[in-house]
Amino acid sequence: MLRRKWLLTWFAGAVICLFWSFISSLGTGGSLNRLESSLQDLIMKKTDVQRVPYDDIKIIKIDQDSLDQLGQFPWDRSLYAQLITLLADAGARAVALDVVLAEPGQDPQGDAAMTEVMKQYPNVVLPVVINFKARQDEVNGLLTESVSYPASTIGSSHEQQGHINVLQDKDGTVRKLTVGLANQEGLIIPAFSVKLANYMLDKDEQITWNQDDGHWYRGLKRLPTDSRNQIATEFYTQPREAMSLVTGYDSQSFFDVLSGNIPPEYYENSIVLIGPYAPGLQDEYLTPLSTSLKMYGVEIHANMVQSLVAGNFYTKTGPPVTYTLIILLTLFSLLLFERFTGVGSFIVYGVLTAAFFGIWIGFYYMNTFIAFTYPFLALTTAFIWAVVTHYVMERRERSRVTNIFGRFVPRTVVDEMLASGEDVKVGGQRRDISVIFVDIRGFTPMSEKLEPEQVIQVLNEYLDICTKAVFKWNGTLDKFIGDGVMAIFGAPVDQPNHPELAVRAALEMKRQSADLEERCLREIGVPVRFGVGINSGPAVVGNIGSQMLRLDYTAIGDTVNLSARLEANAKPGQILISEETLARVSGLFETVTIGEIKVKGKELPVLVTEVVRERDEDSAKNLTAIKEGREGA
Known part of the structure; x- marks a missing residue:
């Protein structure tokens, strides 16, 4: 890729040099030559x-x-x-x-x-x-x-x-x-x-x-x-x-x-x-x-x-000196424009223009006129080409990154991040989020009865259901963990109602997986269902890992750990939420109190609640209301 980029740069440089050398060789007439004469008149x-x-x-x-x-x-x-x-x-x-x-x-x-x-x-x-x-x-x-x-x-x-x-x-x-x-x-x-x-x-x-x-x-x-x-x-x-x-x-x-x-x-x-x-x-x-x-x-x-x-x-000076100036100025400027982009390229262009103008004046004081117009136009053409090329490449790279990021975050979230103009910072930020962990119950027995290709097919269908549900409710797909999924709500874009969105995404998974569960039970005799855990609270969210080699956008902290423990305790088809999440979605869903359970990593038992269904509201209406509220904000 890098080699191809430099080949394109040198090819462009050759075209620019040939074009302006040819134009300069056409004779003494024309507006460009009059401009050259006017510059000489001015300095003399x-x-x-x-x-x-x-x-x-x-x-x-x-x-x-x-x-x-x-x-x-x-x-x-x-x-x-x-x-x-x-x-x-x-x-x-x-x-x-x-x-x-x-x-x-x-x-x-x-x-x-x-x-x-x-x-x-x-x-x-x-x-x-x-x-x-x-x-x-x-x-x-x-x-x-x-x-x-x-x-x-x-x-x-x-x-x-x-x-x-x-x-x-x-x-x-x-x-x-x-x-x-x-x-x-x-x-x-x-x-x-x-x-x-x-x-x-x-x-x-x-x-x-x-x-x-x-x-x-x-x-x-x-x-x-x-x-x-x-x-x-x-x-x-x-x-x-x-x-x-x-x-x-x-x-x-x-x-x-x-x-x-x-x-x-x-x-x-x-x-x-x-x-x-x-x-x-x-x-x-x-x-x-x-x-x-x-x-x-x-x-x-x-x-x-x-x-x-x-x-x-x-x-x-004659044409040979003019051609030499065109070639040197074009190739040297292109080399610098490849090193400096954005505002840096404008600064480089200004410095090169000022330096060449100074050299031109210096030769005048040595009683020599070197061509200014054509080398300067060659420099300007190289600058314009570099700016346009960088813009096209950045747009292409932005599109590529957007498409890749769009596999982890809904397109609406991606567009909102781009529109906000805020950078996703390297390192972590303390954010208030909701974390959802999903795992397939009965995956191991199923793997023993099916061929590997069939296992992958069923797994992809389940993961596709999870991904679509997360994206539908504007969550961020953090990662796939074997036969499980981790998703974040409330980051990288702030969502004040992220606990509600996380619960609705879990209910969406439950509804959409009904047909697949029935088919698995009928064909392989194993009821494959989801177990879901949701927790809300503070966590460190950002790009975590090796800055030189690999970075993962993820969340860490006790909030994440507790969500994973709740998912581990969830029975097939069960959606468990923490006390913190329950407090934030109170009145929106029908829930059943499970009671306090002992989870790994916690000295004291935690109060756990199961979400059964929405409370007498149609999901489509809720989805519309939430989207309208977000667009209005």
């Missing part, structure tokens, strides 16, 4: 104290005020050339224009001005846009269809170009920086932010692409990019930070800088990003910081630059 979110944007990263906003002053898009490119010249001459470390210039401008003079700027200032970066194929054949790859470079009329070199693609997750949120993307020929184009970050990093810390091994490096340290060349980016500002009370990246209006309201020297030795900062320009994205308020693309690039310079990169 910084407080106002932690969010400290770099002072030397500045933004020049193409905002609504600039549009009102300079006109709607597209602007003449000479405006960009004029502003970039002011910034570069003032000593800006690098200037990045986050405006796509893929087509020649309407005014050739504007393009010519930009061409001169690009030649004179190599620290100017222009955007490249990668256009992906609508159908991606590779699960994790990114296939390029075309590339939108700056117009040839501008004449920027490859060293002055960086892609500005901001890739969103399935839920439309930007969480990752795509360090580099390949063009149609497979050559890698670094990100806009990579180009700018290198202007802030020392020479030995530069971010580079190693064509030989196909990996990105920051100095000699390999970046933990995924198969799409992406890494998790941190955000140091809130969306539209300038609208809040918290300071974000230093940002000024394009028109204010161009018109001289902000002196160009203000940007000396700074990284300057110029980009759209107005809702109508459609350059906004959701970030992990808000599910509703979007962040402008130019500010996302600024955050990516700082994330690259800070070098606090996070590694996301």
